[in-house]
Amino acid sequence: MMQTESEKPLRIAQVAPLWARVPPVDYGGTELRVFWLTQELVKRGHDVTLFASGDSQTFARVKSVYPRALLDAMGHGYALNYAHYANASFAEAIRAGASFDLIHCHSELEHTPFAILSSVPVIYSLRTALSVDDHWLLRRYTEIVFVAMSHSQIRKVPEDRRKEIPVIHNGCNFEDYVFSPGPGRYLAFLGRMGRNKNPLGAIAVARASEMPIVLAGQPQDRSEQAYFDKEIRPLIDGDRVRYIGPVGRAHKTAFLRDAAALLFPIQWEEPFGLVMIEAMAVGTPVLASRRGSVPEVVDPGITGFIGDSLEEMAALVPEALKLDRCRVREHARERFSHTRMVDEYVRLYRSVVGPR
Amino acid sequence: MMQTESEKPLRIAQVAPLWARVPPVDYGGTELRVFWLTQELVKRGHDVTLFASGDSQTFARVKSVYPRALLDAMGHGYALNYAHYANASFAEAIRAGASFDLIHCHSELEHTPFAILSSVPVIYSLRTALSVDDHWLLRRYTEIVFVAMSHSQIRKVPEDRRKEIPVIHNGCNFEDYVFSPGPGRYLAFLGRMGRNKNPLGAIAVARASEMPIVLAGQPQDRSEQAYFDKEIRPLIDGDRVRYIGPVGRAHKTAFLRDAAALLFPIQWEEPFGLVMIEAMAVGTPVLASRRGSVPEVVDPGITGFIGDSLEEMAALVPEALKLDRCRVREHARERFSHTRMVDEYVRLYRSVVGPR
Numbered sequence: 247m248m249q250t251e252s253e254k255p256l257r258i259a260q261v262a263p264l265w266a267r268v269p270p271v272d273y274g275g276t277e278l279r280v281f282w283l284t285q286e287l288v289k290r291g292h293d294v295t296l297f298a299s300g301d302s303q304t305f306a307r308v309k310s311v312y313p314r315a316l317l318d319a320m321g322h323g324y325a326l327n328y329a330h331y332a333n334a335s336f337a338e339a340i341r342a343g344a345s346f347d348l349i350h351c352h353s354e355l356e357h358t359p360f361a362i363l364s365s366v367p368v369i370y371s372l373r374t375a376l377s378v379d380d381h382w383l384l385r386r387y388t389e390i391v392f393v394a395m396s397h398s399q400i401r402k403v404p405e406d407r408r409k410e411i412p413v414i415h416n417g418c419n420f421e422d423y424v425f426s427p428g429p430g431r432y433l434a435f436l437g438r439m440g441r442n443k444n445p446l447g448a449i450a451v452a453r454a455s456e457m458p459i460v461l462a463g464q465p466q467d468r469s470e471q472a473y474f475d476k477e478i479r480p481l482i483d484g485d486r487v488r489y490i491g492p493v494g495r496a497h498k499t500a501f502l503r504d505a506a507a508l509l510f511p512i513q514w515e516e517p518f519g520l521v522m523i524e525a526m527a528v529g530t531p532v533l534a535s536r537r538g539s540v541p542e543v544v545d546p547g548i549t550g551f552i553g554d555s556l557e558e559m560a561a562l563v564p565e566a567l568k569l570d571r572c573r574v575r576e577h578a579r580e581r582f583s584h585t586r587m588v589d590e591y592v593r594l595y596r597s598v599v600g601p602r
Numbered sequence: 603m604m605q606t607e608s609e610k611p612l613r614i615a616q617v618a619p620l621w622a623r624v625p626p627v628d629y630g631g632t633e634l635r636v637f638w639l640t641q642e643l644v645k646r647g648h649d650v651t652l653f654a655s656g657d658s659q660t661f662a663r664v665k666s667v668y669p670r671a672l673l674d675a676m677g678h679g680y681a682l683n684y685a686h687y688a689n690a691s692f693a694e695a696i697r698a699g700a701s702f703d704l705i706h707c708h709s710e711l712e713h714t715p716f717a718i719l720s721s722v723p724v725i726y727s728l729r730t731a732l733s734v735d736d737h738w739l740l741r742r743y744t745e746i747v748f749v750a751m752s753h754s755q756i757r758k759v760p761e762d763r764r765k766e767i768p769v770i771h772n773g774c775n776f777e778d779y780v781f782s783p784g785p786g787r788y789l790a791f792l793g794r795m796g797r798n799k800n801p802l803g804a805i806a807v808a809r810a811s812e813m814p815i816v817l818a819g820q821p822q823d824r825s826e827q828a829y830f831d832k833e834i835r836p837l838i839d840g841d842r843v844r845y846i847g848p849v850g851r852a853h854k855t856a857f858l859r860d861a862a863a864l865l866f867p868i869q870w871e872e873p874f875g876l877v878m879i880e881a882m883a884v885g886t887p888v889l890a891s892r893r894g895s896v897p898e899v900v901d902p903g904i905t906g907f908i909g910d911s912l913e914e915m916a917a918l919v920p921e922a923l924k925l926d927r928c929r930v931r932e933h934a935r936e937r938f939s940h941t942r943m944v945d946e947y948v949r950l951y952r953s954v955v956g957p958r
Binding site: 311324325326327329330331333334336337338340341355356357358359360362363377378379380382383386 | 667680681682683685686687689690692693694696697711712713714715716718719733734735736738739742
């Protein structure tokens, strides 16, 4: 059968952050997403060049301005200022533009203005909650194709611009997450120990539903440390309320598998919350507050429940424990597998590149 | 008379930082240098486009991504992250490259990698002491014309690269500094209240030479505040050791004019130290330690003296007071006027642009 125009392989540059290598050894959510995307694109026959730290290991051709992950280099005093290297990496991707059909950028939003100098289309995946400065960029540079990770992330963008911004939900490689039939022994909380993530609310929900809770994660700055010391630490008793500190990638999956449900009582407009998908991927249902992307991610009665208050969440715990964990995983896989994410990105790539 | 090739006016883009407007109301050393350079270039018939904050006022055409100085906007919460706007300004200058013979950039070194995307030569004036990251950039991008403000600034750059980097000493517009015949009533210290600038050493020199001292400036961060509180504040007696806090541009000149000499006992490799020129411009000699650019700026026996220790500096105070203040100013004007600086930049511009 003849290859149709739309099946022609694409020449794609992926620009990753340089904090961690691709794939990351431990932390590095964006680097992990770039890894899954890159591997799958190469498997499908596309020609991918990955601009990333020099120690990255993928199926793609790696182009690097620095031999190792910057967080690592900085820890050893070999580099001081991240922006020098991240800017160099993006500049060199744009300079090599003639070799690509498009550039897909996952790095810092602040250097995105330079995309206006590219000879090929630049697609930029928004990574975080948007600041006033980010909104300013979105309005000023309509020639850049921004992609949101949720409708919630761009809810404050004026409608005429917002309707131009495609939403592609994050995806996970479900092969990396081993299913557990459960039933799970505790409620789990996983995230930064800060007011936004609300570990205090998670403890309240666990107490009200008479379930033990295990908390993982750590305070990330001075103000979160103060919050943790004052509000959370006094409640840890090593029995009904346990705290296991930060968990690396390997331990994270085991921690989620052994849980009866994940509590996600966020108190801010979180733009995605990948941990919800990771929990579902091992079969663990999610009990979350109605904020940020939660209504786009959790399907009530199938993969978890959504509450409007801590009381409502506590009342929903028994319901969540009754959910079919196998169905939790399969439903989530349908909506949030990395192959679905790659399908959507390839569709976007082709619409941006146009017929060639 | 026919205009020769070398006299043809140039089309120049000047890219300023966006922290302060051009000229700055108060602080903003780089913005001030860009102002003097821009005004003089326009006076000489060149076509100058200035990328700067929208409230800038010069003879040049101003192009701006933001209507006001960023420090001001940030103070009012209208902007959070400087890099968004500074990157946009530089990107838009490069995009408009076809309208210019060259781009002269005075902004952040970290976004300089994007100069490799410019269709016209980019000249970048180094502003600060160079970090390991800055050295990395200098080595990686030999197509960018970096300009040093002193030989001291680039002393650690490997020789093969260093010899490609022109040195153009800073200049002041001497018309903005009114001469004072003296003799001056006190020794002056002006600068950040930190260990590098060494106000403690200045006080020691004043005491040893039995002169009163007046200190101006303030601590700029937590560690300088601790230094100031512990080492400097207890020595302030309001009589022999006075402290007047930070001084704005208008007060600065008066403060320097009324001084018998400026003490500049720095303990680090300061790349320029414009305050030395400003003191000389009002006729005040400079007594400095042999560090950084000092040997390139102070001409012993004419515009001041250089000491290898605080004791030596103290012993030189009577000599400094005997210097002819009028000659101090005239000698400094010859070496450090902004017109001399502009002469050198125009020569560099023409060598970079080549015959057209």
